[in-house]
Amino acid sequence: MIAIQTVTLEVDDTAAAEAFYAAAFDLGEDSWLRVRPAKDPSSGFRGYALSLVVDQPGTVDSLFGTAVAAGATAIKAPEKSLWGYGAVLRDPWGAIWKIATSKKKDTGPVTREVDSVNIGIGVADVAATKQFYIDRGLTVAKSFGRKYVEFEAPGGSVALSLYSRKFAAKTSFVDQEGSGSHRVVLSGDAGTFTDPDGFEWEEA
Numbered sequence: 001m002i003a004i005q006t007v008t009l010e011v012d013d014t015a016a017a018e019a020f021y022a023a024a025f026d027l028g029e030d031s032w033l034r035v036r037p038a039k040d041p042s043s044g045f046r047g048y049a050l051s052l053v054v055d056q057p058g059t060v061d062s063l064f065g066t067a068v069a070a071g072a073t074a075i076k077a078p079e080k081s082l083w084g085y086g087a088v089l090r091d092p093w094g095a096i097w098k099i100a101t102s103k104k105k106d107t108g109p110v111t112r113e114v115d116s117v118n119i120g121i122g123v124a125d126v127a128a129t130k131q132f133y134i135d136r137g138l139t140v141a142k143s144f145g146r147k148y149v150e151f152e153a154p155g156g157s158v159a160l161s162l163y164s165r166k167f168a169a170k171t172s173f174v175d176q177e178g179s180g181s182h183r184v185v186l187s188g189d190a191g192t193f194t195d196p197d198g199f200e201w202e203e204a
Contacts, residue, residue: 002137002190003157005204007050007119010038010183011093020092024067025052026112032158034187042094044178045169047197049088049096051118057085058110060099064089067097076173080104088173094183096172116153119186120161122168122176123197129162136190157188165197 011017017035021027054060060078064087068074071092078087078099086100123129130149134140138160139152147167153159169176187204194200 001139001152001154002188003154004032004119004160004186004188005157006032006034006187007117007158008034008036008185008187008202009093009095010181010185011035012038013093017093020070020072023070024072024091025063025097025114032117036185038093038181038183040181040183042178042180042183045122045172045174045176046094046096046178046182046184047165047168048119048121048182048184048199049098049168049172051098051100051120052114053116053118054099054101054114056101056103056106056108056110058106059112060085060087060101062110062112063099063114067091072097090174096174098172116156116159118150118153118159118161119184120163120168120171121197121199122165123162123195124165125196126162126164129196132196133160133162136193138190158186160186 014035027033064078067089072089074089076088084102085104088098090096126146141152142150149162151160166176185200187202192203
């Protein structure tokens with residue numbers, strides 16, 4: 001089964017970015033996250049959001065707090081919703097991060113453990129992009145017509161989800177306008193290619 005092993009964010013200052021992600025989310029050299037120098041300009045919404053799914057609200061608060069203290073911008077402060085508890089922020093290099101849990105109350109001691117990671121990308125045609133990824137070996141886990149698709153993430157790897165670009169922006173609480181590079185590269189065993197919406201993949 002095809003898996004995303006690492007996500008590489010292209011940034012203007014790699015040393016500062018490494019320090020930020022370590023302080024904000026405890027993501028070090030041995031994590032799923034990588035950084036490298038940005039090659040191309042980018043403005044506005046990058047077309048994706050990274051989601052950290054955690055066990056309980058206290059973990060959301062902890063990760064959100066250290067991210068903001070390290071320099072992230074709060075887009076949506078932690079709060080309860082119909083589906084649970086979550087927050088949204090933008091890191092200093094423009095990437096959108098969501099931190100969420102399905103629980104509305106803490107059920108044990110607060111930790112900083114992340115249960116799963118998802119990258120949700122906004123695409124022009126969800127059905128067409130779904131087929132594109134199926135043809136490259138990804139396996140669908142959930143699918144809701146032309147609105148949402150989630151692929152299997154074997155062995156604790158990073159999960160990939162597809163939304164319309166408009167909905168990806170809406171659920172990130174930002175304007176959908178943006179141009180230039182996505183400044184993100186997915187690495188795994190699907191090969192090296194660029195998908196229909198310009199998202200780059202590299203062989204791990």
